[in-house]
Amino acid sequence: MSTLMKKSFDDPDEVKTPEKTHAATVNFGTVAATKIVAQPGWKWSECIKPHVGGDSCQAGHVGMVLQGTIHVVSDDGSEITVTAGDAYTFAPGHDAWVVGDEEFIAYEFNNAGKDYAVWQSN
Secondary structure (H helix, E strand, C coil): CCCCCCCCCCCCCEEECCCCEEEEEEEECCEEEEEEEECCCCEHHHHCHHHHCCCCECCCEEEEEEECEEEEEECCCCEEEEECCCEEEECCCEEEEECCCCCEEEEEEEECCCCCCCCCCC
16 A cells, blocks of 8 residues: 555545535545535534434544634533634533634544544434
8 A cells, every 4th residue: 555645625535414504534544634614604513413412423523624713612621712713622522612703624534434524423
C-alpha cells in the first residue's frame, strides 16, 4: 500500500444527511476525516437526537471550524462557543447548535470505525 493517499469530500466513503446536516466522511485506514455542514437553525437535540435517542450527544469530537459558529453545552453545565479558525474538542455528553444565520462548516478527525461527526450511531 502506498504511503501517500488522498480522497475528496466530493466523493466520500460515507454521507449522512439528517435534517439541516450534511456530513461527508473519508476513511484512511485507522483515521477518518469528516466534513460537517450544519445549516442555520441546526441543533443536535432537534436534528440528530430523533435518529439516535439519548439525552445528549454521546460522541466525542476533535476538529476545526472553517466557517460559522456553534455553541456547545456540556451535561456538566459548562459551555463553549467556537467559531471560524478555532480548533476544538468536545467530550461525550453535550448538546450543540448553530449560532446566527451563517452555515457552520467544520472538519473532524477520529479513529475510523468509531462514532464521529454530529451523532453517535446506534
